[in-house]
Amino acid sequence: xxxxxxQILSVSRRTDIPAFYMTWFMDQxxxxxxxxxxxxxxxxxxxxxxxxxxxxxxxxxxNFGPFLAGRYGEHLQDKGYHLFFNFTVNSQSPILEPGVxxxxxxxxxxxxxxxxxxxxxxxxxxxxxxxxxxxxxxxKTNLDDFDTIASAAGECGIDTCxxxxxxxxxxxxxRTRNKIAFVExxxxxxxxxxxxxxxxxSSLGIGLALCCEKQVLGQLPAESxxxxxxxxxxxxxxxxxxxRLSLRQDSSQxxxxxxxxxxxxxxxxxxxHPCHHNCQFCYANPASDxxxxx
Numbered sequence: 234x235x236x237x238x239x240q241i242l243s244v245s246r247r248t249d250i251p252a253f254y255m256t257w258f259m260d261q262x263x264x265x266x267x268x269x270x271x272x273x274x275x276x277x278x279x280x281x282x283x284x285x286x287x288x289x290x291x292x293x294x295x296n297f298g299p300f301l302a303g304r305y306g307e308h309l310q311d312k313g314y315h316l317f318f319n320f321t322v323n324s325q326s327p328i329l330e331p332g333v334x335x336x337x338x339x340x341x342x343x344x345x346x347x348x349x350x351x352x353x354x355x356x357x358x359x360x361x362x363x364x365x366x367x368x369x370x371x372x373k374t375n376l377d378d379f380d381t382i383a384s385a386a387g388e389c390g391i392d393t394c395x396x397x398x399x400x401x402x403x404x405x406x407x408r409t410r411n412k413i414a415f416v417e418x419x420x421x422x423x424x425x426x427x428x429x430x431x432x433x434x435s436s437l438g439i440g441l442a443l444c445c446e447k448q449v450l451g452q453l454p455a456e457s458x459x460x461x462x463x464x465x466x467x468x469x470x471x472x473x474x475x476x477r478l479s480l481r482q483d484s485s486q487x488x489x490x491x492x493x494x495x496x497x498x499x500x501x502x503x504x505x506h507p508c509h510h511n512c513q514f515c516y517a518n519p520a521s522d523x524x525x526x527x
Contacts, residue, residue, distance in 0.1 A: 241288060
């Protein structure tokens with residue numbers, strides 16, 4: 234039907250499907266539906282995924298290598314789906330993100346995504362900003378390669394970087410005990426960090442957006458161009474791909490903390506799809522956590 238409001242499929246906040254589970258995902262798409270388990274009440278919902286129901290698929294990943302090699306994006310486009318990409322590219326850190334590819338490989342993937350699907354369909358996330366103390370007592374950050382990544386993103390035509398500061402969940406403290414200790418910089422230091430990033434990005438034509446950082450956003454000077462972000466923006470997706478989408482905010486996300494995401498249906502499972510990147514700061518379900526509990 235002309236003008237019909239369709240849904241956005243988020244693939245996925247809960248795990249890295251493009252890196253590890255595209256065979257499963259494509260099989261679900263071929264069946265026309267995906268069984269989604271609510272992580273809180275365990276209820277199972279059957280989500281129809283035909284092009285008549287789904288306007289766009291938003292893919293989240295730290296490694297689009299398998300996705301690109303399998304030409305899954307082109308196959309999905311041939312079926313009639315619009316595609317959008319949230320690519321998290323952080324600094325090279327085998328301590329924090331032991332399972333992600335080398336930074337040069339990830340920047341190559343970023344270029345391929347922009348070349349094959351258009352830079353307007355690709356968002357760069359540097360997420361999260363981390364400060365941690367080593368066993369030797371040195372405080373380090375994961376911002377070492379930020380300028381290199383920003384330069385590559387600017388050359389690709391990417392216009393926005395979305396970031397946030399790490400959230401300190403209890404499961405992370407248990408995971409990193411006797412390894413590293415994450416520390417939270419004071420609010421005034423967070424503001425200083427963001428203003429420095431803004432300066433770097435503005436020279437490259439890239440804007441800085443914050444994900445779920447309402448408190449620090451309120452402390453920025455009036456002249457700052459840093460804004461609240463939306464990793465899934467119905468307005469942006471419609472600007473790129475046309476069509477009609479609901480612009481209602483997603484009530485299942487952290488709206489009170491400043492999440493501006495448009496409503497979507499998230500697929501994937503913390504339990505069934507553990508992430509093999511094994512990031513130390515992960516709020517989800519790294520495979521290393523499952524092994525630890527077996």
